[in-house]
Amino acid sequence: MEKPKFKTVQEVVAVGEGLPERYLHEPTSEGESQPLNGAVPEMDIPAIDLSLLFSSSEDGREELKKLHSALSTWGVIQVMNHGITEEFLDKIYKLTKQLFALPTEEKHQCDRETGNIQGYGNDMILSDNQVLDWIDRLFLTTYPEDKRQLQFWPQVPVGFSETLHEYTMKQRVVIEKFFKAMARSLELEENCFLEMYGENAIMNSRFNFFPPCPRPDKVIGIKPHADGSAITLLLPDKDVEGLQFLKDGKWYKAPIVPDTILINLGDQMEIMSNGIYKSPVHRVVTNREKERISVATFCVPGPDKEIQPADGLVTEARPRLYKTVTKYVELYYKYYQQGRRTIEAALI
Numbered sequence: 001m002e003k004p005k006f007k008t009v010q011e012v013v014a015v016g017e018g019l020p021e022r023y024l025h026e027p028t029s030e031g032e033s034q035p036l037n038g039a040v041p042e043m044d045i046p047a048i049d050l051s052l053l054f055s056s057s058e059d060g061r062e063e064l065k066k067l068h069s070a071l072s073t074w075g076v077i078q079v080m081n082h083g084i085t086e087e088f089l090d091k092i093y094k095l096t097k098q099l100f101a102l103p104t105e106e107k108h109q110c111d112r113e114t115g116n117i118q119g120y121g122n123d124m125i126l127s128d129n130q131v132l133d134w135i136d137r138l139f140l141t142t143y144p145e146d147k148r149q150l151q152f153w154p155q156v157p158v159g160f161s162e163t164l165h166e167y168t169m170k171q172r173v174v175i176e177k178f179f180k181a182m183a184r185s186l187e188l189e190e191n192c193f194l195e196m197y198g199e200n201a202i203m204n205s206r207f208n209f210f211p212p213c214p215r216p217d218k219v220i221g222i223k224p225h226a227d228g229s230a231i232t233l234l235l236p237d238k239d240v241e242g243l244q245f246l247k248d249g250k251w252y253k254a255p256i257v258p259d260t261i262l263i264n265l266g267d268q269m270e271i272m273s274n275g276i277y278k279s280p281v282h283r284v285v286t287n288r289e290k291e292r293i294s295v296a297t298f299c300v301p302g303p304d305k306e307i308q309p310a311d312g313l314v315t316e317a318r319p320r321l322y323k324t325v326t327k328y329v330e331l332y333y334k335y336y337q338q339g340r341r342t343i344e345a346a347l348i
Contacts, residue, residue, distance in 0.1 A: 002114055003125040008136045011104060013211050022132045023219045036285055037216035043245055043252035045070050047078040047260055050174065053181040068185040075278030076245060076264040078257045079178070084170050086259050091163055092235060096293050098157040099138065100209040110138060110152045117333070119152040126334070134219045134286050136209045142168040143203035168203060171233055175299055178231065178263060186273065188312045193272055197230055198302030208294045210242065213286035221284035221292070228332030228342060229266030229298040236262055240292040246281040267332070267343040268301055271322040274309035279343060300329055322346045
């Protein structure tokens with residue numbers, strides 16, 4: 001049951017009454033022995049050329065190997081030559097900045113309603129002791145088109161809705177190619193994952209804004225979690241770091257690589273790959289001086305789809321690790337706010 005909504009972070013900052021205790025984070029889980037704003041090493045992940053993954057040349061085979069290696073160790077890669085122009089991505093960044101710079105009353109016209117994840121504001125508060133993330137966000141279902149709740153789509157900045165529609169269609173091309181490339185990298189029939197993902201798969205876009213934070217050592221932008229999606233496409237801030245991934249109990253920062261889209265796998269892809277490919281735990285740390293933005297698109301299998309390890313990846317040497325799951329995301333949100341990993345419920 002959702003608790004009463006809290007004011008947005010931008011409103012907390014504007015009031016100037018100091019930092020509410022609801023945001024103070026006590027280290028509890030793995031990988032949190034390092035201070036929240038402590039220096040961390042950069043992760044060593046490749047930039048993959050999406051256009052090469054379908055080439056039968058030596059370069060193409062090499063690129064598939066790089067994809068396999070990165071997804072089985074990190075579960076995250078940068079994608080270049082993805083077919084979306086730098087100018088268009090710049091437009092997305094610009095509109096996101098303009099959106100969060102609007103007057104408060106303008107943004108409140110898209111307010112999230114109680115019990116609904118879509119809209120502007122902050123995430124649901126499900127318990128009285130839930131630590132709040134230092135983030136304001138606009139969350140919109142963008143595909144299928146009949147699932148859009150247009151009352152939450154901003155009328156300003158001008159062109160926001162039209163550009164988001166166009167971005168959604170461009171992303172669909174990238175998503176289809178990426179699912180096929182993952183299947184090829186595991187020597188499966190190339191439509192194997194796409195068929196499980198389904199034609200009614202859902203795309204949710206989330207526009208994130210992290211204001212400067214007075215206590216980056218104690219306050220987190222987004223708490224540690226793995227995604228409940230199959231895959232997530234992310235446009236990280238082009239100038240300000242903050243996104244970090246957990247590997248072997250240590251945090252690593254994601255590099256900023258111009259003109260790439262960062263793709264990380266979600267739990268449902270880890271299940272489909274029978275655990276060969278990883279759904280990484282990640283978080284966003286805050287910054288004392290600078291605001292930060294990002295745009296994430298969560299690609300979620302159709303609600304009618306049964307998600308299970310692909311047949312070709314279950315062998316005597318590597319038995320099946322996961323049960324068949326449906327409507328995984330419904331379970332996910334409950335686990336996420338409790339700081340638990342949903343995928344553990346899917347293990348055999």
